[in-house]
Amino acid sequence: MKKIYTLFVAATIIISSGCKKYLDINTDPATPQDPESRTLTPPLFAQMERGVQFDSRYLGGVIQYFGGAVNVGESHGWIPSSDSGGEIWRTNYYGLGANLNLIIDKSTAKTEWNYVGLAQALKAWSWQITTDYHGDIILKEAYEPNRYVFDYDSQPDVYAEVVRLANLSIANFSRTDGTGTVGKLAPADLIYAGDNAKWIRFNYGILARNASNLINKANYDPAKVIEYVDKSLTSNADNFIVPNLGTTATNGNFFGPLRANLASYRQTRIIVGLLDGTYLVGTPGAVIDPRRNNMITASADGVFRGTAPNTSDGGTAAAKNQIPNPWGVLGSANPGPTFGKYLFKDNAGFPIMTYSEMQFIKAEAAFRSGNTTLALDAYTKGISASIDFVSALGTAITSADKTAYLTSAAVKQTAATLTLKDIMLQKYLALYAYGFVETWSDLRKYNYFDGDSKGNNPYLGTFFFPTSFYADNGGKPIQRYRPRYNSEYIWNLEALKKIGGDQPNYHTFKMWFSQP
Incomplete structure (x- = not known):
């Protein structure tokens, strides 16, 4: 026993003095602990698609x-008691959420303003689609650390945040200083290949959607909507x-035959x-x-x-x-990989x-x-x-x-x-x-x-x-979809009750933007 103890102490001294990495359980050499914005960005686009298509x-x-x-x-x-209809919620808070915050923080420190602008554009899009889908959502307290209960914010607050973020994104994509170059952004930008002008147009498209939804409000301004569209x-x-590459079920379009999600539709x-x-x-x-x-x-x-x-x-x-069915065949038949039509093809x-x-x-x-x-x-x-x-x-x-x-x-x-x-x-x-x-x-x-x-x-x-x-x-x-069950009805029910989210007919409550 004394020999074993001596060997353990010796090994401990050796490891602590020269080989600390073997016992560092918080470091995984296969998974970067401090990822760069360029590695975080490409998967975010897949999250956008996933949220909408699942729901x-x-x-x-x-x-x-x-x-x-x-x-x-x-x-x-x-x-x-189901997460069905809750994927846009998951996309906003989990798929995009903190990842976008991380890109903004890291790229701001590096003065990579185009990466900052991209993250802000996706946040603006995400807040807009999430509030248009769910109504009241968690905005101001969403990413506060050490918080376990989150209060809901009204649609006017979220709409204002969308406008703020889209304008910030436009400003950052318009900057000519800093270290953010097309060459740095292009490989990670699967949509516009680092083209700042196209990202600015996308932001104006978000603003156009935001303003267009306000037809029932006293501040609806068709001239402003037209201005946004003309800049989009x-x-x-x-x-x-x-x-979508469409060669396997993993990289194929959610609507395509490889994924086989639409046979009964x-x-x-x-x-x-x-x-x-x-x-x-x-x-x-x-x-x-x-x-x-x-x-x-x-x-x-x-x-x-x-x-x-x-x-x-x-x-x-x-x-x-x-x-x-949407693939273009009768009944529930699956035409097989590489077939289908319109947006229902594997590589669409x-x-x-x-x-x-x-x-x-x-x-x-x-x-x-x-x-x-x-x-x-x-x-x-x-x-x-x-x-x-x-x-x-x-x-x-x-x-x-x-x-x-x-x-x-x-x-x-x-x-x-x-x-x-x-x-x-x-x-x-x-x-x-x-x-x-x-x-x-x-x-x-x-x-x-x-x-x-x-x-x-x-x-x-x-x-x-x-x-x-x-x-x-x-x-x-129906007027809205309920917040995601697993996060809100299990962990945040008291906050939901404040907005009527516990009521069986909550999904028929009219949206703010649809009311005078």
Whole structure:
């Protein structure tokens, strides 16, 4: 025993004097303990995509981008004691959150202002989409150390923070001093390859969304919305698209066949109706949109069909199986790797913001300000850009087909005939399968089809509710998703109770931005 003790003491002396690293359990040579901003940045883009796509499984049913009676989303419901519908929350506080704070701190110390600006832009985007999805969220106390209970902040506070961060990001991307170079940022910037000008435009796009949602407020300023849009994305070349390699299920698009997440989902009647003239002209088949074959699929008999909310189109599995899924095959068949269509291919990138969306935001603002000539111009540019975007994702749409559609009865030709409904329905179509939260924000700010504070109701007669709402809804549509269950309902329930988050119908409480 004495020999063993002596050897232990000797070993301890040797280790403590010359080999401390062998006992340093807080150091992992395979995992950097002080990571650089360039190593933290690329995974953040995947987090943005992940949050929206995971939650789209439920929200997609609410806004009728997806159908097939797959889950409670189509009946505007929620799943108690579940994290379902809580991925955007996770993205904001866990996937992005502290990582963005770390980039800001480290890059500020190094005067890498472009990295600081990038992190601030992603924070602005994240706060905006999280509050538009959840309503009241945790803002001011979110990252305070040694805190275990977090109070919620109201939407006006979050909206103001988005504006502050976006403007800070613009200022940092505009700086010419410091050590932040394109060469340093480009390898980590999977979106804009270090192009400061494009990041500035993205920030203005965030500001445009933020200001556009305020149509029910006294301080809504359509001129400011138009100003933001004019400083935002200038063409499809500026689109913010998260790339997916698509060679394996690990690096493939969440919507693609390799991931196999959408087998039970179906294309919807409203998308079919927007593409065949039903809702834009008033007659099914009157004008066939050239985007149709790229975006959706015909049944085996050549007829384009879609589901109604919370139904399987006729109430039987056989009927449902006659309607294609988003990959473009009947029933729940999986076409296999490298197949699929539109944004449902394994290697398809996921859009976070597009030029087309910005033009429709401008068209809406111009129309609301009474400048119908400007509204018509932006509306037409939005449709044109959407056609080009869809064309690039599948069979090329010819110039002749594009021109034929743009001059058809489905597209208003004069400022005098243009309506708000025309603008909002074309925007709804253009954002299909990626602008889930933005489309939902539009539907809610116009109170689905009840109209906004001035009585405008562009979705009346088009957007339809399910035959019955979820039991907790009291006959009302969903207005928000609840905070993530595992973090909030288990650990932060008392704070949730202060805003009514413990109530079974909390998800039907109207958002701040949708109320006068």
